Amino acid sequence: MSSSATTRTVRRRTLRVAAAALTAVAGLTLTACSGSDAGGSKAAGQAGSAVAAAGSDGAGSGAAVHGAEPQAGSGAKADNKAEATAGGAGKQAGSASAARGGKAGSGIQRCHTANLKAAFATGEDAAPDPNASGATTTSIVLTNKGGRACKIGGFAGVDLTSENGGQRWSLARSSAKHGSITLNPGDSTDFSINLAMAAGSDEGSYQPAHAVVTPPNETTALTLDWPWGPLVHQDGATHPGTFVNPIG
Template sequence: MSANTTARTARRRTLRIAVATLTAVAGLTLTACSGSDVAATAPADQSGPGTAVESSGTDSGTEAQGSGDEAGSGAKTDTKADAKGGAAAKKPGGQAAGGGGAGSGVERCHTSGLKAVFATGEDAAPDPNAGGSTTTSVVLTNKGSRSCKIGGFPGVDLKSENGGERWSLARSSAKHGSITLAPGDSTDFTINVAMTKEDKGFYQPAFADITPPNETKSITVKWPWGTLVDQRSATHPATFVNPIG
């Protein structure tokens, strides 16, 4: 074999070895890529760092969604509560109107819980010369231990010394409301009176029976003034009762 032939043979062997080496390296590279792809597509229930990361990511997503649902639910609940609170505030006697409502659940004033007296101060005395334009006042005081509500027309019956002559006073056409009396509080009503000094056609009361509105029992008080024009049979007497409140 010549020297040239020997050199060509050596070069072919070198090329084959080089090609074989490149082929082996390429095969190893393809195997590594294939293994990485398999690991990336592994099911979530397999153990391993990749699964743990995916599981952790899923949990975080679930918690975030849950927090959003809770916030939304809280907002809806608060809206409903506000609506109910607003509706409750509009109801009559409600707690938001005035810290419990002064008139809410308060019973009317009963005769047994009231005290009645004529106002007899210096300015309270009716003018005996004023005719039908003068008035006298009756003061009603809540002597009970609880608040009570009162309003409207009381009944007033004047009666003579022996009680034989009675006069049930007419009522005015004035409008009225109602008020709440706390224990010890007072209110009053007025009686228009036609006073007289004549010795004829007069009526001399000795007592007055005061019946609170919507009650049947009365409180008897002494009449502190003089004589009245006797108009017991008159259609429009000048002596009449005005309402409470």
């Protein structure tokens, strides 16, 4: 064989080896890419399966709680029994609430003006001292004339009107604490009014003709004749000597 023929043969072998090497490298590269894709698909598939499994478990638990047909027996029966017990307790709680609501609905209401009678306490000890210098009192008695018990407490509104009806004095209220009391049919309670009597006073006087009394939380009033003498006129004073005290 000539030297040129030998050279051509070696060259062809070299090219075949190079081509084979390139093919092998390409195969490895494709295999690596394919492996990565497969792994990603597998991971995604597993994650999807896990989510599906979790959703299935959740649905299964919910179905069991809501009375689905038991598969294994004791566990499902226990769940159904617990559900029945909880349902019974809920019904009992609802019944108790309804009973309480009914009781509250039939409770004692406040005293309304239409069921009250008002009068000044005019007994010997109840009459204010006309010569007192701002330290005397009078009382107004409120009587339940209705046919059922009622509650009353707080401040009544008291307006004094003059003899000619042209001047109205809304009495201030004290800062005394108060509660509420229950009046059965025929029962009475009272509240006091501090008075600054005008007898012997150098200040201007005010002679009331009537006391207009509005029971607590009411808008309708009861009108009484004023049985006492004149008061020191202090309707614009910051701390007047004539003011109302609370019921209860």
